[in-house]
Amino acid sequence: AQSVAQPEDQVNVAEGNPLTVKCTYSVSGNPYLFWYVQYPNRGLQFLLKYITGDNLVKGSYGFEAEFNKSQTSFHLKKPSALVSDSALYFCAVRDLNTGGFKTIFGAGTRLFVKA
Amino acid sequence: DAGVIQSPRHEVTEMGQEVTLRCKPISGHNSLFWYRQTMMRGLELLIYFNNNVPIDDSGMPEDRFSAKMPNASFSTLKIQPSEPRDSAVYFCASTVGGANTGELFFGEGSRLTVL
Numbered sequence: 001a002q003s004v005a006q007p008e009d010q011v012n013v014a015e016g017n018p019l020t021v022k023c024t025y026s027v028s029g030n031p032y033l034f035w036y037v038q039y040p041n042r043g044l045q046f047l048l049k050y051i052t053g054d055n056l057v058k059g060s061y062g063f064e065a066e067f068n069k070s071q072t073s074f075h076l077k078k079p080s081a082l083v084s085d086s087a088l089y090f091c092a093v094r095d096l097n098t099g100g101f102k103t104i105f106g107a108g109t110r111l112f113v114k115a
Numbered sequence: 116d117a118g119v120i121q122s123p124r125h126e127v128t129e130m131g132q133e134v135t136l137r138c139k140p141i142s143g144h145n146s147l148f149w150y151r152q153t154m155m156r157g158l159e160l161l162i163y164f165n166n167n168v169p170i171d172d173s174g175m176p177e178d179r180f181s182a183k184m185p186n187a188s189f190s191t192l193k194i195q196p197s198e199p200r201d202s203a204v205y206f207c208a209s210t211v212g213g214a215n216t217g218e219l220f221f222g223e224g225s226r227l228t229v230l
Contacts, residue, residue, distance in 0.1 A: 034218060043119070043206055043221030051216045090158065094215055101146050101165055101215055105158040 002027045002095040006106040013081045014114050021076040021109045023091030032094035033074045034103070035065055037087050044090060050074060061085070081113045117141075119222035121207050127228045133195040136225045138207030139188055148219065149182055149192050150206040158206075164190065197229045 003026045013019045025031055032051055036044040048059025055067045065076045076089060088108045095102040120139040128134055140147050148163040162172040164184045172182070179198070184190040194201055204226050208219040 032216060036219075036221075041224075043223045044208075044219070045221070046218040049216070049218055096215065101148075101163060101210075102160060102171060103148070103219060104160070105150075107157045 002093050002104055004091045004093045004104060004106040006091055006109045008109050010110045010112065012112045012114065015083050016080050019078050019081040019111065021089050021111060023074045023076065023106060025072050025074060025093050027093055029096055032096065033067065034092040035059065035063070035076050036090045036092060038090065039087050083113050083115050086111055086113045119207055119209055119220050121222035121225050123225055124223065125226045127230065128197055129230050130198055131196045133193065134197045134227060136192040136205050138190045138222060140209030141220055142188070144209035144211055145187060146210045147184060147190050148208040150208065152204045152206060199229045202227055202229050
């Protein structure tokens with residue numbers, strides 16, 4: 001079965017420093033991978049996705065993610081964190097074995113950016 | 116674009132009462148998903164529809180839960196009778212079906228409290 005793991009419940013970083021939020025996946029076949037962000041009392045918002053092609057994917061708000069097939073990872077990164085980046089981040093995988101529409105989310109990682 | 120619209124945003128009810136949550140997907144999106152979010156269990160996929168047809172309802176917790184999509188612009192999630200353990204935030208999301216590479220667009224959620 002398709003699954004994603006986010007090994008860190010929380011990540012703390014100082015404003016201006018680079019940030020990384022980790023995600024590993026387990027899929028059969030080619031993975032379709034996504035990152036979403038959730039601000040308090042809001043729905044999830046799409047940040048970026050990897051479907052095929054370049055392993056470095058750029059997304060919204062200066063975020064990027066690196067797909068690494070050998071390590072089955074899809075870590076979210078940003079060169080310089082902002083206090084406003086503080087939120088809950090979800091990695092997700094599209095389950096292609098069920099017609100391709102089912103999206104499975106990780107447990108989420110809370111990011112705190114300190115001023 | 117109006118985005119995915121959910122109602123009500125907040126619902127407080129007593130155990131045993133019927134609860135109906137509503138969702139209007141983005142126009143042109145033909146795949147619709149219902150998720151439930153709790154601190155303990157994270158984001159759980161309850162059911163999803165493609166072209167108004169339920170494709171996978173394996174995530175529906177029990178027979179007290181039912182979902183319908185009578186047309187392309189409206190879906191409901193009903194809980195009857197409600198129980199305190201149903202307290203959660205329920206999200207509706209939509210995407211363009213046919214291509215399984217599309218990201219999900221989430222509504223703002225319906226926060227349900229069952230007393």
